[in-house]
Amino acid sequence: MDYRVIKNNDVFLMTDHHGDIPGGDSQSGLYMRDTRFLSEMKLTLNDKRPVLLSSAADENYIARIRLTNEHMEEQGNVRLWRESVELIRERFISDDVLYETVALKNYSTTALAFDLKVSFEADFADMFLVRGFQPAEELGKITARSADKTHWHAAYQGADGVSKQTDIHWSVEADSVSERGEFGFAIRLAPAESKQITFTVFPSIDGKRGAAKTKEAALADLKQSYEEWTKDSMKVSSDNPVLNGLYERGVQDLRVLLTDFGYGLFPVAGLPWFAVPFGRDSLIAALQMLPLSPEIARGTLKMMAAYQGEEVNPWKDEQPGKIMHELRNGELAKSGQVPFAPYYGSIDSTPLFVLLAAEYAHWTGDTDTIADLLPALQKALTWIDQYGDRDSDGFVEYFQESSKGIANQGWKDSADSVIHADGRFAAAPIALVEVQGYVYQAKIRLAPIAERLGLAELAGRLRTEAQRLRDAFDSAFWMEDESFYAIALDGDNAQVRSVTSNPGHLLLSGIVPADRAAKVAERLVAPDMFSGYGIRTMSSEATGYNPMSYHDGSIWPHDNAMALLGMSRAGLGEEAAKVAGGLLKAAGRFEYNRLPELFCGYDESVGYPVSYPVACSPQAWAAGTSVTLVQTMLGVWPDALNRSIRLQPYLPDGVNLLRVADLPVAGGKLSVTLRRERESGEIRVDVAENTTGCRVEIAGAAAGATRN
Numbered sequence: 001m002d003y004r005v006i007k008n009n010d011v012f013l014m015t016d017h018h019g020d021i022p023g024g025d026s027q028s029g030l031y032m033r034d035t036r037f038l039s040e041m042k043l044t045l046n047d048k049r050p051v052l053l054s055s056a057a058d059e060n061y062i063a064r065i066r067l068t069n070e071h072m073e074e075q076g077n078v079r080l081w082r083e084s085v086e087l088i089r090e091r092f093i094s095d096d097v098l099y100e101t102v103a104l105k106n107y108s109t110t111a112l113a114f115d116l117k118v119s120f121e122a123d124f125a126d127m128f129l130v131r132g133f134q135p136a137e138e139l140g141k142i143t144a145r146s147a148d149k150t151h152w153h154a155a156y157q158g159a160d161g162v163s164k165q166t167d168i169h170w171s172v173e174a175d176s177v178s179e180r181g182e183f184g185f186a187i188r189l190a191p192a193e194s195k196q197i198t199f200t201v202f203p204s205i206d207g208k209r210g211a212a213k214t215k216e217a218a219l220a221d222l223k224q225s226y227e228e229w230t231k232d233s234m235k236v237s238s239d240n241p242v243l244n245g246l247y248e249r250g251v252q253d254l255r256v257l258l259t260d261f262g263y264g265l266f267p268v269a270g271l272p273w274f275a276v277p278f279g280r281d282s283l284i285a286a287l288q289m290l291p292l293s294p295e296i297a298r299g300t301l302k303m304m305a306a307y308q309g310e311e312v313n314p315w316k317d318e319q320p321g322k323i324m325h326e327l328r329n330g331e332l333a334k335s336g337q338v339p340f341a342p343y344y345g346s347i348d349s350t351p352l353f354v355l356l357a358a359e360y361a362h363w364t365g366d367t368d369t370i371a372d373l374l375p376a377l378q379k380a381l382t383w384i385d386q387y388g389d390r391d392s393d394g395f396v397e398y399f400q401e402s403s404k405g406i407a408n409q410g411w412k413d414s415a416d417s418v419i420h421a422d423g424r425f426a427a428a429p430i431a432l433v434e435v436q437g438y439v440y441q442a443k444i445r446l447a448p449i450a451e452r453l454g455l456a457e458l459a460g461r462l463r464t465e466a467q468r469l470r471d472a473f474d475s476a477f478w479m480e481d482e483s484f485y486a487i488a489l490d491g492d493n494a495q496v497r498s499v500t501s502n503p504g505h506l507l508l509s510g511i512v513p514a515d516r517a518a519k520v521a522e523r524l525v526a527p528d529m530f531s532g533y534g535i536r537t538m539s540s541e542a543t544g545y546n547p548m549s550y551h552d553g554s555i556w557p558h559d560n561a562m563a564l565l566g567m568s569r570a571g572l573g574e575e576a577a578k579v580a581g582g583l584l585k586a587a588g589r590f591e592y593n594r595l596p597e598l599f600c601g602y603d604e605s606v607g608y609p610v611s612y613p614v615a616c617s618p619q620a621w622a623a624g625t626s627v628t629l630v631q632t633m634l635g636v637w638p639d640a641l642n643r644s645i646r647l648q649p650y651l652p653d654g655v656n657l658l659r660v661a662d663l664p665v666a667g668g669k670l671s672v673t674l675r676r677e678r679e680s681g682e683i684r685v686d687v688a689e690n691t692t693g694c695r696v697e698i699a700g701a702a703a704g705a706t707r708n
Helices: 216-231 239-256 280-288 296-305 348-366 367-386 433-452 454-477 502-509 514-524 557-569 573-587 620-634
Strands: 004-008 011-015 027-032 034-040 042-047 052-054 062-068 072-074 078-081 085-094 097-106 112-121 141-148 151-157 163-170 182-189 192-203 235-238 258-260 266-267 636-639 644-647 657-665 668-676 683-690 696-697
Touching: 004 062, 004 085, 004 239, 011 085, 011 097, 027 192, 034 163, 034 192, 034 367, 042 085, 078 112, 097 112, 097 182, 097 216, 097 668, 182 192, 216 258, 235 239, 239 258, 239 573, 239 620, 266 280, 266 296, 280 296, 280 348, 280 557, 280 620, 280 668, 296 348, 296 367, 348 367, 348 433, 348 636, 348 657, 367 433, 367 454, 433 454, 433 502, 502 514, 502 557, 514 557, 514 573, 557 573, 557 620, 573 620, 636 657, 683 696
Parallel strands: 644 696
Antiparallel strands: 004 011, 011 027, 027 034, 042 112, 052 062, 062 085, 072 078, 085 097, 097 192, 112 182, 141 151, 151 163, 163 192, 235 657, 258 266, 636 644, 657 668, 668 683
């Protein structure tokens, strides 16, 4: 990626590789609550930009940029010999405060004198403005700027009535000061001498800002929070360095994307543009994180319930019981110029809400949380049956009502993502294939939980409705000539007959008969769908295929993860191993082994996975794919309600040993080792620890497998 980004809780910083926020048309900045609190932060040495040596954010919550000076002469005299000064910029965010230390060291043999200049600006721009939105109404104004030798301040009064401020303090008095945010420091360094300047940036809203701490105390608190996260999470090691790196990076990325909005930790969608609550993205990320930290699912469910739709509001695509798509907190959303406070234009968030609640209970056995959420779950079920099924045909479909909303309201939400085989865009209302699977899974998995809660009538109704949907589904969506499911039904209930990755999500739901599940999996790993690095979003033989397209030929790790979960649950280990192996190949070619939001759909003949130019990274459900890979290799499927855990393992090529410790299930921990036997190729399963109170059932393992 061509930027560096760090985040903690509700604040993130995006810079170039030099560590600068360049200003001008750059989208970089320091952001909080969809507002840019720093739009410029540049550093120069004798009015020259330093030379970049290295730029790293490998620890995810802290970034280090190493720089030096270029050769400088004036009228034939050397002012500063090249590479005389080392500059290290180290920054992190703690409790919504940015800390940056600039360390300078003289590596020459003589004393040095030079000018270090730092410039700041704050435009308080809404995220939508930064990304090119043109407002129809007048916005707020900057009301104050002030500066002295150790402090700079800017204030803004928004059209939404909200006041915002940026305050910057630094540890060494400046030698020159400007209210425009330009500050000069006359640096004198003896040979081998070092000096530091620490800048502390406080963004605030209506006077509320993070607590002031020393840099050392703030960093200690931040490190401790990461250590606790790692200590309490599932541990993974293997004989494959890429898998190890992918998992470690994924766990760190998921931690950095967690934010507490008052209901518990919650995964925002991704950086830099989607560091906000999402319905679909956050729910799927929380589902992926069940083997890592089930508490995240609980916080996510509570957050979604708190913002559940209450009224019929076409401007926001809202109806009672509907789960939000996206929540924005910037000036444009709060002043009503965009419908995102929150916006509800998502067809899958509501069934995914019910689905996550059910899977959480089956994983943890925590029916008390489900009982607390029951009113919200029942409202969501009512929305699915009443508002979700617009034409009463038994399928859930979407139709955009908001003038500034989203036209395609599934996870493939670009305008060209639902295409007929002849190239026509499908007309709404559109019933997406995977959404029917989500609805079926939500109802059939919630039914036994309802029984446990003494709601026999609800349980019976859910089973009846799920069976009715299953009975109608195949004849409506199955394409006999393709031995595959159509991506959708259009507004005329005609099949949208493109071959896409969407049916891969069905494998997890149970809505697909076993023989057809095998056919779906077989097609997903066929050459037209599988690039060698992952499953494409669209078949390379389809009319709309474009390997550079956002949704019509690209590869999305989370999309592959959903198919992997289904393959694992259905016992399709051969296909799962192929997909997992492809993702590991791709991860091995990306920085830090980090899978991005998506990458292009070119096959292996190119020699490497081709990056998509504006993919978010890190991104929650891409990071969650690392956890899914481990879950599906174990083939672990808990039934905490009935005190059992099923393991049905596979190992992809290149992985012969996998150790998993502290897998949280049913309030306890499970530790398992998988080892491929050299001669037979069979997988031996050793259960080293089981404090879950559940019996472990192992399928497809070597004869010598052990159980606890």
